[in-house]
Amino acid sequence: MPPILHSAGQWLYARAENLLAAMLATMFIVFIVQIVFRYLLNLPIGWTHEISVVMWLWMVLFGTAFVVRDSEEIRFDILYSAVTPNIRRAMIVASSLTLVALFTISLPAVIDYIAFMKVEKTAYLKIRFDYLYSIYGVFALAMIVRQLHLCWQAVWGRGSEEFDPTKASSGI
Structure with missing residues (x-):
């Protein structure tokens, strides 16, 4: 880069x-x-x-x-750490492609629902709900991009470093 x-x-x-x-x-x-x-x-x-x-x-x-960051995401560490690096990479590819497919399939409905919510406002501040819920559309797009990036890295053998349970943390 x-x-x-x-x-x-x-x-x-x-x-x-x-x-x-x-x-x-x-x-x-x-x-x-x-x-x-x-x-x-x-x-x-x-x-x-x-x-x-x-x-x-x-x-x-x-x-x-x-x-x-991806390293701070929740994983089933017991299963993830018990497999070989190649299987770990396959797990990353499978989960990433699954998430990309689910977010992509749901994206048109999400955008449609966010657009529909412009007719509603919050009770006190009168903020339109489409503005409030627009963050979910941004989140869905970011997850698609992130998961495609993780899949790309796993396919080309990058990003699946050897798991070390002694270095696992709560992200702090």
Whole structure:
């Protein structure tokens, strides 16, 4: 990979992490505001709940699409570590192609549903649901690209390093 693309990718990854951190901070601040208004001021407010739910939805889907690395994904490590590297590569190819097929088949319906949701708005902030759910379309496209990349790497013998259970972690 050319150095300019590598550095651009690193910069974009860092900005995606920054955006994810901003979403988490927003969710936390709104949660504290909700507690203060509900329990200290005895004035329950609903918009804080809406923002918390939206931030959670976007954090999970945006984070999975752009921040979480493949090595941090959940696997059945007992089975995955017990097989040879060639079988491991075959498992990656099979699972990647399956996910690409499922996401690709569902994509037209997903886009159609997101477009349909423009008729609905949230109760308090009046945000159109198509804007809120658009992250799922982005997530689906990112998963298709990611899985095709993983499949390509596995087919050509890259990306399936020897599994070392002593180096397995929770991603932290």
